[in-house]
Amino acid sequence: MEECIFCSIASGRQPARIVHQDDLVTAFWDIRPVAPTHILIIPNIHIASMLSLSPNHQDILGYMLSIVPAIACDQGLDKNGFRVVINTGPDAGQTVDHLHLHLIGGRRMSFGFE
Ligand code: AMP
């Protein structure tokens, strides 16, 4: 069976522009950025989507959010701000079935839903 692409990135089998990695999470540049800064933050363990979350995951989810400020500051996004997005399922446009948080910044964004 083909391995999940984000599991491969977390384990180092698939190359990526990694900006942060520790025991719990990996953060790397999106291959098709929608803004000057577009970084994905993933848990190193496979969680398919937000729908798979339960209270057992509160530590990992809290941790994923808690490292956003450090990564955002590293990327110079603290001055003008940024957006954090989690797409879930086909209607939201989720294309990779491994939970990921998009950290997007570096340009002005509207609050439009296409
Ligand atoms: P989503 O549409 O929310 O599932 O987001 C998946 C994101 O993963 C998209 O923005 C893709 O550009 C990105 N992506 C897919 N494959 C890779 C990869 N190998 N390295 C980095 N980003 C990727």
Ligand code: ZN
């Ligand atoms: Zn995975």
